[in-house]
Amino acid sequence: xxxxxxxSRRRVRSEAKTPxxxxxxxxFNAVSIDSPIKRATSTSIPLSDAFQxxxxxxVIRKGGVESRLDVVTLDYVPPPKSVEVKRxxxxxxxxxxxxxxxxxxxxxxxxxxxxxxxxxLNAPSGSPTHTARLAAAAGVPLNRRxxxxxxxxxxxxxxxxxxxxxxxxxxxYANRPGAVATSTGATTNKTRKIPTQPERVLDAPGMVxxxxxxxxxxxxxxxxxxxxxxxxxIWKADTGAVVQMGEAPAGTYVSSVNFSNDGAxxxxxxxxxxxxxxxxxxxxxxxTMAGHQAQVAVLSWWQHLLSSGCxxxxxxxxxxxxxxxxxxxxxxxxxxxxxxxxxxDGELIASGGNDNVVNIWDGRVxxxxxxxxxxxxxxxxxxxxxxxxxxxxxAWSPWQPNLLASGGxxxxxxxxxxxxxxxxxxxxxxxxxxxxxxxxxxxxxxLLSTHGYPTNAIGVWSYPGLERVAEIRDAHDSRVxxxxxxxxxxxxxxxxGDESLKFWKIWDIxxxxxxxxxxxxxxxxxxxxxxxxx
Amino acid sequence: xxxxxxxxxxxxxxxxxxxxxxxxxxxxNTILFQxxxxxxxxxxxxxxxxxVVLVTQDLALENYLEKILQQVQKWILTxxxxxxxxxxxxKDTRTTLERWVFDIKLVEPPADSKEVTGKAEAEIQSEIRxxxxxxVSMVTFLPVMQEDKVFNILAYTxxxxxxxxxxWEDTDPLAIEASKSQQVKMRSFSTDVHRxxxxxxxxxxx
Numbered sequence: 001x002x003x004x005x006x007x008s009r010r011r012v013r014s015e016a017k018t019p020x021x022x023x024x025x026x027x028f029n030a031v032s033i034d035s036p037i038k039r040a041t042s043t044s045i046p047l048s049d050a051f052q053x054x055x056x057x058x059v060i061r062k063g064g065v066e067s068r069l070d071v072v073t074l075d076y077v078p079p080p081k082s083v084e085v086k087r088x089x090x091x092x093x094x095x096x097x098x099x100x101x102x103x104x105x106x107x108x109x110x111x112x113x114x115x116x117x118x119x120x121l122n123a124p125s126g127s128p129t130h131t132a133r134l135a136a137a138a139g140v141p142l143n144r145r146x147x148x149x150x151x152x153x154x155x156x157x158x159x160x161x162x163x164x165x166x167x168x169x170x171x172x173y174a175n176r177p178g179a180v181a182t183s184t185g186a187t188t189n190k191t192r193k194i195p196t197q198p199e200r201v202l203d204a205p206g207m208v209x210x211x212x213x214x215x216x217x218x219x220x221x222x223x224x225x226x227x228x229x230x231x232x233x234i235w236k237a238d239t240g241a242v243v244q245m246g247e248a249p250a251g252t253y254v255s256s257v258n259f260s261n262d263g264a265x266x267x268x269x270x271x272x273x274x275x276x277x278x279x280x281x282x283x284x285x286x287x288t289m290a291g292h293q294a295q296v297a298v299l300s301w302w303q304h305l306l307s308s309g310c311x312x313x314x315x316x317x318x319x320x321x322x323x324x325x326x327x328x329x330x331x332x333x334x335x336x337x338x339x340x341x342x343x344x345d346g347e348l349i350a351s352g353g354n355d356n357v358v359n360i361w362d363g364r365v366x367x368x369x370x371x372x373x374x375x376x377x378x379x380x381x382x383x384x385x386x387x388x389x390x391x392x393x394x395a396w397s398p399w400q401p402n403l404l405a406s407g408g409x410x411x412x413x414x415x416x417x418x419x420x421x422x423x424x425x426x427x428x429x430x431x432x433x434x435x436x437x438x439x440x441x442x443x444x445x446x447l448l449s450t451h452g453y454p455t456n457a458i459g460v461w462s463y464p465g466l467e468r469v470a471e472i473r474d475a476h477d478s479r480v481x482x483x484x485x486x487x488x489x490x491x492x493x494x495x496x497g498d499e500s501l502k503f504w505k506i507w508d509i510x511x512x513x514x515x516x517x518x519x520x521x522x523x524x525x526x527x528x529x530x531x532x533x534x
Numbered sequence: 535x536x537x538x539x540x541x542x543x544x545x546x547x548x549x550x551x552x553x554x555x556x557x558x559x560x561x562x563n564t565i566l567f568q569x570x571x572x573x574x575x576x577x578x579x580x581x582x583x584x585x586v587v588l589v590t591q592d593l594a595l596e597n598y599l600e601k602i603l604q605q606v607q608k609w610i611l612t613x614x615x616x617x618x619x620x621x622x623x624x625k626d627t628r629t630t631l632e633r634w635v636f637d638i639k640l641v642e643p644p645a646d647s648k649e650v651t652g653k654a655e656a657e658i659q660s661e662i663r664x665x666x667x668x669x670v671s672m673v674t675f676l677p678v679m680q681e682d683k684v685f686n687i688l689a690y691t692x693x694x695x696x697x698x699x700x701x702w703e704d705t706d707p708l709a710i711e712a713s714k715s716q717q718v719k720m721r722s723f724s725t726d727v728h729r730x731x732x733x734x735x736x737x738x739x740x
Contacts, residue, residue, distance in 0.1 A: 144616070147689045147697060148705035149602050154594035155684075 194460065194470045198502035199491070202235065204228055209478065209497025211392060211409065211436065211452070212338040212354065214256040214298045216482035216495045221263035223280060224484065224493055226501060227254035232268055234280065235501075237486070245278055246285055258299035260306070265320070267306045269296030275308050277320055289318050289325045294336075300349065302342040302363065307349060309337030315351050317365055330378035332359040341394040343401065348381065348420055350404050352391025358384040358406045360420050382423040388412040393438040393449065397463075405447055407435030415449060415466065429466040431459065436481050442489030443510050450494055452479030458494065460506060475502065548611065550727040554638065555607040557662050557723070557730065562599060562620055562687070563589045564669050565634055569622055569676070571683045583663045602687050605698065610728070613640055614695035618687065621708040625682035630708045630737065632676065634669075637731040641724060653726055661723030665732055668720050676736055714739050 206228040207215065215227040224235045225245070230253050232245040248254050248270055256269035265286070268276040273292030278285050294311030301307070305327075306318045313333035318325040335354030342349045342363065349363045359380040389409030397403035402421040408414050413434055417427040434452035441448060446469060447461045456479055460470040476496035483494045490509045495501050560582055567577045567588040572595065577588040590596055609615035620634040686708060691697070717735035724730070 145691050145693055145695065145697075146705055146707050147691055147702040148686055149598075149605075150701050150703050151598065153598055153685055153687075154592065 192460075192469050194472070195505055196472050198475075199505050200503040202501040202503075204495060204499050204501050206231075207495055207497065207499045208253065209481065211390070211434075211479075211481060212297045212336055214258070214338070214392075214482060215254065216484050216493065216501070217257050217259045217266075218484035218486055218493060219259035219263035219266075219280070220261065220487045221280070222487055223259070223263065224501070225257045225259060225266055226495060227257050227268070229253050232257055232266070232278075234266075243283060245280075245283060246276075249274075255295045255297050256299045256308075258301055258306075260301045261303060265301075267299045267301065267308075269299050269308055271295045273310065275299065275306065275318060277306070287320075287325075289320075291326055292316065297336060297338045298340040300340040300342045302346040302349070305342075305346075305365065307340055307342065309340040309351060309353075311336045313337060313353060313355070315340060315349075315361075319365075326375055328365050328376050328378055330359075330361050330380070332361070332380045332383065333357055335390070338390060338392040339394040339406070341396055341404075343396045343420075344398065345401065347401075348396075350394050350396070350406070350420075352387075352394050352406055354390040356385065356387045356389060356391060356408070356412070358382075358387065358391050358394070358404075358416075358418070360384075360404065360418070360423075382418070382420065384416070384418065384423075384425070386416055386425060386428075387414065389434075393435045395438040395440050395447070397440045398442050399440070399445070403440075405438045405440065407431075407438050407449060410434040410452065413451075415447070415461070417464075417466075427464060427466055429461065433457070434479065436479065437483040439483065439485045439492070441507050442485065444507055446507070448483070448485075448492060448506060450475075450480040450483045452481070456480055456496070458483075458492070458504060458506070470506075472504065475504070476500065546725075547727050550725040551607055551610045553658065553725055554610055554728050554730060555603050557665075558606065558618060558636065559599060559603055560587050560589070560662075560666060561634075561636070561669060561732075563587065564666055565620055565622075566590065566595075566685060568670055568673050569632065569679065569683070571622060571685050583659050583666065585663055585666070587666065601701075605702065606689060609689065609691055609695055610638060612695070614692045615689050616692070617690035619690070619708070621686045621688060622679070623684050623686060623708065624679075625684050627681075630710050631679050631683065632737070633708065633710060633735045635733045635735065637729075637733075639729040639731070641727055641729050653724070658723060658725055661721070665721045665723060665730075668732075672718070672720075672734060676734070677738060710735055710737050 204226055207226070208229060213227075217225045218237075219225070222237045224237060226233055226235065230248040230250075232248075232254055234243045234245055235241075236243070245266065245268075248268070249272070252271040254268055255271050256267075258267045258269075259265070259280070260267070264280055266278040266280050268278060270276065273290065273294055273296055275289040275292070275296055276285055277287045277289065289306075292308065292310040292312070292314070296308045296310055298309040299306060300309075304319055304321050306320055307315060308318065309315050313331070313335055315330040315332075315337055316326050317328040317330075319327045330351070333351065333353035333355050335356075337351050337353045339352030339358075340349070341351075346363050349361050351359045351361065353359075360382040361378050362381050365376070384406070387406065387408035389412035391406050391408055393405075393407035393415075395405045397405070402419050403426070404418045404420050406416050406418065408416075410433070413431050415427075415429045415431060415435060415438065416425055418424070419426050431449065431451060433455045435449050436452055437450045439448045440446070440463070441460075445463045447463050447466070449459045449461065451457045451459060455471075456474050456476050458472040458475045458480065459468060461467065462469050475494060477498035478496050480494050480496045482496075483492055485492050488509055490505060490507050492504045492506050493501055494504065563577070564587060566572050567574060567590075572590060572592065574588075576590050576592045576595070578591050579586045580589045581587075590599075606615060606618065615638055617638060618636045620636075621630050622632040622634075623630050686705075688705060688708065689702070714737055715735050716738040717733060720732040720734065722729060722731040
């Protein structure tokens with residue numbers, strides 16, 4: 001009826017785009033127009049008494065500047081008795097100050113619900129032209145325009161799904177667990193800087209990539225023994241000379257090497273179970289101690305006792321001075337023994353096996369021989385079953401005799417530190433990857449660990465905090481399997497399946513030692529390039 | 535006396551408009567960041583209102599918001615915009631997931647027109663800060679939106695508003711069905727001239 005002032009074209013468009021509830025059609029009885037931008041057309045509707053009544057009866061009113069769409073909803077509340085409703089249009093309703101629509105029976109705690117209704121205006125039904133006609137008839141100003149900018153917002157610069165994929169793929173690439181972003185792949189904390197490049201690299205062709213073997217040893221006479229398949233080589237650090245110690249019998253391979261404490265003898269364990277004894281100085285084999293039925297994966301010396309860990313789970317003590325070399329056996333593992341370490345004083349010996357067990361044995365061997373072939377059997381002082389993977393890495397602390405550190409394999413990757421006196425577990429630290437060897441620093445309260453996939457790292461940890469002091473990521477191209485600390489206590493040699501030996505300078509020698517050692521070390525060693533050991 | 539006061543009023547309106555517009559900029563940025571409409575890498579931290587606010591670095595988005603806010607500012611100045619809505623839609627289905635509603639009201643000067651009681655800037659800022667913090671805290675209970683999202687800004691204007699041709703168009707209100715939505719009213723802030731009330735409605739289906 002009323003001709004809107006706005007151009008009709010715009011009006012229709014606006015109406016067509018403004019969905020109205022179907023309720024509008026039925027309860028289109030009460031509307032008030034109180035917008036600040038009040039339009040003349042709306043006020044010009046003649047207000048009949050009937051309309052007034054209807055308006056007061058319809059209850060749902062809209063008032064206030066804030067209303068978004070002047071539309072009524074379905075709620076029906078009985079007409080209120082108060083007179084305030086009647087003076088609706090001319091005088092401001094009391095509730096006008098509030099932002100809600102004025103519904104007499106409204107509980108004010110339901111404010112939220114009211115706005116909710118306002119929000120839900122897109123009715124699926126209702127012909128736009130009809131609503132438009134109706135609106136025009138009732139004089140409802142559809143003078144609200146909902147405008148949107150003609151352009152769609154720009155899409156994200158980086159695709160979020162792609163980013164998600166990248167997130168998923170990240171573990172495969174640079175950001176490996178615990179990694180810190182550095183270009184060199186090495187991290188050192190502020191107090192310590194360690195060279196992230198090896199001092200020296202030796203070629204070690206044919207080095208067996210087997211976690212369970214122990215193919216590297218560094219003697220107190222500064223010789224490094226390394227087993228490459230069936231051959232054993234000695235690299236004399238003082239001169240840089242390489243000597244081949246000997247060949248394992250045909251058809252077998254060297255599975256472990258270990259220098260005696262004085263460095264004069266080298267024990268070599270074979271895949272067939274024999275343990276050979278070599279004179280390092282002369283380069284001759286002294287004797288072969290047979291008896292084991294499986295591969296001897298690890299050897300450890302204490303003075304005249306050469307202890308061997310076997311694939312069948314037994315540990316034997318061989319007394320190298322007597323013809324009947326087997327003086328004791330210790331049965332405590334169900335799996336292959338791959339870790340074996342005498343304490344320096346010979347009181348205790350620790351063993352770790354593929355059965356995830358760490359045993360600590362009393363190192364004393366009885367003097368009285370038992371008749372026949374029988375040998376005394378040792379008992380484990382402590383048996384620890386906390387690891388969840390094979391225990392190859394074992395280390396006794398040089399500065400606190402009752403500390404034993406053990407490290408588990410891939411599924412475990414945890415360093416445990418034990419008190420061998422009380423049997424208590426003192427510390428536990430989980431690392432990102434398999435632990436292949438452990439060493440306590442000789443002159444510092446630190447612990448060195450070597451790791452396999454995925455970090456292939458050398459880690460230095462403070463003790464007792466077990467905080468990372470330094471880490472050399474990707475020390476080798478494949479998992480770092482073997483390591484040995486130099487007699488001076490500053491260098492560490494690591495061997496890996498990438499067929500190389502790398503020498504790292506991890507620690508400094510204390511000042512007092514430096515003088516004596518400086519002259520001994522470092523000469524005769526070629527400065528650059530890869531030295532072939534063969 | 536009278537003309538002096540009039541000038542002052544005009545300046546206040548302009549200043550208030552700028553303030554409100556600026557608030558929208560940061561509120562929209564905060565919402566876009568918090569609701570992960572844009573990847574968080576695109577945002578950088580800016581000190582504003584005595585706190586850290588995350589603002590987009592994406593040039594295209596920056597310009598887009600800038601253009602919208604310029605127009606909004608004009609509308610606020612003329613008092614022809616009553617509501618701004620930031621709707622977050624699912625990218626694929628185009629269903630509205632959230633609606634962040636900002637009511638803009640003109641504060642009527644008191645009838646007994648005495649000296650205009652200027653609201654301290656610090657007070658306004660602390661109110662704004664409260665709203666922005668509330669937006670951040672909303673994340674704790676708003677439903678997680680798994681799908682890809684886009685946003686849309688709607689301006690509810692009066693019919694008489696000047697609409698730059700070809701730039702702004704009448705659109706759907708992008709409302710959420712009443713039965714499937716819940717809403718939470720948020721804090722408000724006011725300057726001497728404007729009062730902004732914020733609310734969020736979100737799709738919530740049991």
